[in-house]
Amino acid sequence: MEALIQFLGENLQMIYVLVLAILLGTEVISKVPTVLHTPLMSGANAISGVVVIGAIILMRQADSGNYPVLILGFCGIALAMTNVVGGYAVTHRMLDMFKRKKKD
């Protein structure tokens, strides 16, 4: 319990950010037309690959000879990056179809 309170105290700023981000997230995304559900889901999915940042930090902090960590971190970066790049590319492809249609 004490540890938890200490953690809260040390990370109060992060917790503020967290709570405000939740409110902002719900506000930004509500009232989306059905047509955009799939692209939005896919775009949001790409953003969830932001965990790649964590993988990079982890790799930069690792010792150059620590192979288990390097290998796991490498996989972490590659997987998250697939999520990011694939997610944005797929979303772009979907949205492209909307554009082409509008010109006609």
Add this chain to the structure above:
Amino acid sequence: MVITIVDSLYLIAIILFIVGLKRLSSPDTARDGNLIAAFGMGFAIVVTLLYPMEGNGNNYIWIAGGLLMGSLVGLIAAKRVVMTAMPEMVSLFNGLGGASTMLITIVEFYNYPDDQSLLNGQMITTDFALFVGCISFTGSLIAFGKLQGFLRDSWVLPFPKFVNMVLLIAIVGLSIFLLNLPSLDFNYVLLLLVLSLIYGITFVTPIGGGDMPVVISLLNSFTGLGAALAGLIYSNQVMLVGGILVGASGTILTILMCQAMNRSLFNVLIGGFTSTSLAVGGSREEVVKEASLADLAIQLKYSKKVYIVPGYGLAVAQAQHLCSELDNLLEAEGVTVKYAIHPVAGRMPGHMNVLLAEANVPYPKLIDLEDANKDFPSTDVVLVIGANDVVNPAAKEDPSSPIYGMPILDVELAKSIVILKRSMNPGYAGIQNQLFFGERSRMLFGDAKSSLQKLVDEVGNA
């Protein structure tokens, strides 16, 4: 000083994410929105690469390798995937994000000093992030398998509710035990990893394939939550805000979809669509009428208003282009052709919209549930293509039906209904559809693509 500047650069990335998402939620700005969010991500990655850090190996070569490999695989996969397989692809990408969270937390445990107590906020967060990452990893893989069709709904473990409950209790118990150990024992971390991975499988397996849109959306929000937790571990604001934005959007989409099916999330998650043999009305002697192509072609040409109700069958058969071809032929004859889109038609929210957009069907022709239902009484012909549960009147009439209460498209109000269907097999929910036996209903059996091709030829000739 430098750190403050770099940290404020992260703020720019966060703003780009928010603006990107905001723009993604409106049709006119969606394309920019996606690019802005992508740019934000690239920016955040560059900032992280340049972030001043002390006492480290940097390992830039490994990092570059990982970034390059992931980018290549992602790009190729995204280029190659066919439009109909989008839901699977998104699910798979999502699983990879979850797997990354999982790997990071394993390393965090692995790096933890041997002689320290684990009872601190950092490790509690890590433990939770490990669990969330694992669920979104294996859960997404199962959802992928179900959508691809190589995992069947009938393959369910015995007593899924009981198994899930026991697993969950075991995971919570093990976590508490692990965190209260005087020093870290990595074997317990591995046990926790295995149990969490299994839980992801058993959590999604009992849920019917028809509910996968809801599940993917939910798992997407889990991946976001995992990224946000990882952000807490590293005190990194971009990860925190990015993850939470995804978590919030995933949750909202999940709720929207549940509302569209008139079911609670809880009902979806415990696998509401366990098909009861009771609901199958096959025992009664009922006959369906088959439509003849030539008659149908002529009837269509002389109609004033025709509605097309697309479903997952259309996506599977990849028949969206033929659909649009038929549409053009009929429009040339002066027939008004519209599409009635049920919110949960297909395997993903807005699945049908994307498919039809690919086939160049103009957006204003896609009519949503409420407006379409008002329009059906004055419609001459409704073509139901590969849809089943979303037009099943049992949702209104039969309280014992598993889909009872779900809003449906009231196609039976139209003057004539033609159902294109492969066979008399019930739909994903596994329930018989009385619509097929209706007085004004006729069936056109066969694969949606070949049936539509024949119909297009026939309309062209007639």
